[in-house]
Amino acid sequence: MRLENITIGQVLLQRLKTMADENAFEYRDAFYTWRDLDELSDVFAVKLLKCGIKYDTHVAIWGGNTPNWIITYVALAKIGAVSVLINPRYKEEELAKTFEYSDVEYVCYGDCCSNSKNIIDHLNDRNIGKVKEYMYMGKNEHYREGRAQILKNLNPSDMENLKKAENKVTPQHIASIVFTSGTTSFPKGVMLTHYQLVNISREAVEQMKWETGDRMCMSVPLFHCFGLSTGFLASLRVGFCIYLLPELHTSCILKCIHKYKITILNGVPTIFLALLSNPERRKYDLSSLKSGIIAGSKVFKEDYLKICKELKFKKLQQSYGQTETSPCVTFNGYDDSMNIKCISVGKVIPNVKIKIVSTKDGHDLGPYESGEILVKGFNVMKGYYKCTRQNCEKVKDGWLYTGDIGYVDNCENLYITGRKKDIIIRSGENISPVEIEEAILRYPGVLQVKVFGIPVPVVQEEIAACIVAENGKLDVDGLVRYLKKHIADYKVPKYIYIFKKFPMNLNGKVNVKQLKKEVQWKVSKEEDYDFNRTASTD
Secondary structure, eight states: OOOOOOOHHHHHHHHHHHHTTSEEEEETTEEEEHHHHHHHHHHHHHHHHHTTOOTTOEEEEEOOSSHHHHHHHHHHHHHTOEEEEEOTTOOHHHHHHHHHHTTOOEEEEOOOSTTHHHHHHHHHHHTOTTOOEEEEOOOGGGTTTTHHHHHHHOOHHHHHHHHHHHHHOOTTSEEEEEEEOTTSSSOEEEEEEHHHHHHHHHHHHHHHTOOTTOEEEEOSOTTSHHHIIIIIHHHHHHOOEEEEOSSOOHHHHHHHHHHHTOOEEOBOHHHHHHHHHOTTGGGSOOTTOOEEEEOSSOOOHHHHHHHHHHHTOSEEEEEEEOGGGSSEEEEOOTTOOHHHHTTOOBEEOTTEEEEEEOTTTOOBOOTTOOEEEEEEETTSOSEETTOHHHHHHHEETTEEEEEEEEEEOTTOOEEEEEESSOOEEETTEEEOHHHHHHHHHTSTTEEEEEEEEEEETTTEEEEEEEEEEGGGOOOHHHHHHHHHHHSOGGGSOSEEEEESSOOBOTTSSBOHHHHHHHHHHHHHHOOSOOTTOOOOOO
């Protein structure tokens, strides 16, 4: 595939030439055409310019999968502002840290939760970092009301200023800062260009053979690189319609597939496994499903085969990547056998290289030799924002050190066998144990803490926290309440165990392997496994 040197805004112009009045996306039974997206993003872009937002201004988008998220994203891309994509489940302290770190000057927010407005008001009172203004993105159901009059009110000078701003944007300009947890205590901002996002989305379309007549259910969040690149931007590339969900629950996904005859469903393994577990699944007609990407975390062979069989997927392709690679690195071949698809993440995409190196001395390894996966190509990030040391460690001579462990076979198929650092992956979310440990250590009475993931059904990993407390006692319910005030709910450990002391290695470090064994044994004894439970005590 020949790489294209164009911007996100220019891709939209291409779409308007032939499909201006075709549906681009749907939300709550309301459809928006490509012309709607262009005009509404023009209106918002003019508003942004008048507020002082310009080329290279950092603007956060804090909201769920809604039309206004997409409109805001495109408006920012048009004028060359850098969109800083924020998890809608973040709470006040997480938002404050993220805004400060990423030098956000403006925040576009939606109705993320019941108290979104209160959170924004508190942040506004605190004068966070460089933030100048918080801008409400509006109620999606009423966004188009009065649009014709608004368009008439846009005077020639407004449109001229918008055109000047658009002409300044280049493909090599940073389009977005997307966050990845990695293994540090605070998420790092990955800088991705228009060029990278545009070409990765195009590659996904090519690999998956998606067409104009396809219909995609957006079951992954847009603030994730997965949802952005292989979801919305892929639809922008080829022109198929995407269907946005009010909530990312399996019941909503099933209804959407049934009602709109969805042909494409992307997701992390957890989503597909949860669909299989939904007791109402057989009430819905899912026969329209044709293809999809399963990625974000490891899928076991048995689970992959079960998903394909039960959901009758014709082409469910594994893909490997990271936020740092925009995110795609490999895809299963479209016509690969099921024997390969169920165990391999496929071959490297065009214009990208991979190699496997020894974790001990860094020398190149051959087929079937397991080591760290390195990636080089157009998709590799421009770097972590304001993280000079981490950038030097992560990218060397153009090679991205992924931290993932794997090997290739004689046919150059890649297999993932583990990860260098113990990131917890729960429902496709990368979660830093260190961040949770730091939060727990701030709670009175905690002396030591160790956090890690343990394998469980459906969500793949649950978070377990092992704590050494003063006098061997701790108010676990109080700790949970405390954590829910300071970190997102999905980061709160499901299992909390109190220890008198931790098992130690001869070198004086905590014996994590032994600790995990003890926790897994404790969990196995809890026969009434309940996915809504928050914590268990020893």
